[in-house]
Amino acid sequence: MTDKNVISVIVAGVALAFSMGLNAQAMHVAPSGEVGIGTISPAASLHIQRSDSTAQILVEELNGDLGKHILFRLRSAGNTLFSIMNTSADVEWSFANPGTGLRFSRQGSGVVELEVLNNGNMTIAGSLTQNSDVNAKTAITDVDIDEVLNLVTRLPVSKWEYKDARGEPHIGPMAQDFYAAFGLGGTETGISTIDTAGVALVAIQALAEKNGLLELKNQSLQGSIEQLQRENKALLTGQAQLLSNQQQQSAAYDNLKAMVIDLQVQTQSKRLLTSLN
Numbered sequence: 001m002t003d004k005n006v007i008s009v010i011v012a013g014v015a016l017a018f019s020m021g022l023n024a025q026a027m028h029v030a031p032s033g034e035v036g037i038g039t040i041s042p043a044a045s046l047h048i049q050r051s052d053s054t055a056q057i058l059v060e061e062l063n064g065d066l067g068k069h070i071l072f073r074l075r076s077a078g079n080t081l082f083s084i085m086n087t088s089a090d091v092e093w094s095f096a097n098p099g100t101g102l103r104f105s106r107q108g109s110g111v112v113e114l115e116v117l118n119n120g121n122m123t124i125a126g127s128l129t130q131n132s133d134v135n136a137k138t139a140i141t142d143v144d145i146d147e148v149l150n151l152v153t154r155l156p157v158s159k160w161e162y163k164d165a166r167g168e169p170h171i172g173p174m175a176q177d178f179y180a181a182f183g184l185g186g187t188e189t190g191i192s193t194i195d196t197a198g199v200a201l202v203a204i205q206a207l208a209e210k211n212g213l214l215e216l217k218n219q220s221l222q223g224s225i226e227q228l229q230r231e232n233k234a235l236l237t238g239q240a241q242l243l244s245n246q247q248q249q250s251a252a253y254d255n256l257k258a259m260v261i262d263l264q265v266q267t268q269s270k271r272l273l274t275s276l277n
Contacts, residue, residue, distance in 0.1 A: 149206035
């Protein structure tokens with residue numbers, strides 16, 4: 001029968017095929033239990049194949065209850081993986097649950113590109129880039145860098161460990177203290193890395209400004225010290241010159257005194273000779 005609305009069942013050997021109209025590959029059940037939809041050679045337990053860009057799986061829950069509905073679930077006693085592949089680029093990514101967390105890996109790379117552990121810790125193999133495009137922002141205002149620096153200096157910072165990650169110490173503020181000080185982010189139980197980086201940059205700018213002022217004061221003090229050194233050198237030179245003059249005057253006085261004594265001796269000698277004659 002060729003009517004496209006007629007479903008026929010074909011038993012070919014030990015395989016079971018369901019066809020509709022001229023489509024002989026609507027569904028095929030292999031002897032080993034694999035099911036092929038659109039293919040008579042299923043390569044997996046369930047293999048869906050299309051060649052017209054319409055291959056897809058839709059799981060839809062029409063119940064209006066807003067509670068939790070598990071629509072897709074994978075189970076395995078070992079490392080459970082979910083793989084997606086771009087065949088034209090020959091790039092395959094897998095999402096795996098080895099039991100310790102969730103891993104995102106590019107097949108063949110030899111590394112785990114991203115891993116979220118069961119305790120919430122996350123590790124990435126590369127850099128993390130967060131959106132900071134000016135075109136995506138609004139309510140842009142200037143920041144009082146001195147005020148931010150003052151808040152940073154008063155922010156309590158402790159060494160601590162997460163309750164579910166004992167033995168892994170960290171240093172940082174408590175989210176509640178950070179939120180109370182700066183009012184940044186959307187929660188008082190977490191701290192955005194954007195905000196910590198921003199606060200750190202502002203504090204560095206404030207310290208750089210204060211350091212620049214100190215350098216100017218230091219240059220001024222250095223100039224005053226150099227001036228005092230020059231004046232002190234001039235005083236020392238004058239003192240040395242004065243001492244030299246004093247020494248010269250003392251030597252001249254000693255010479256004059258010696259001449260007077262010599263003259264007195266000569267005079268006394270003449271008087272003595274005169275009295276003897």
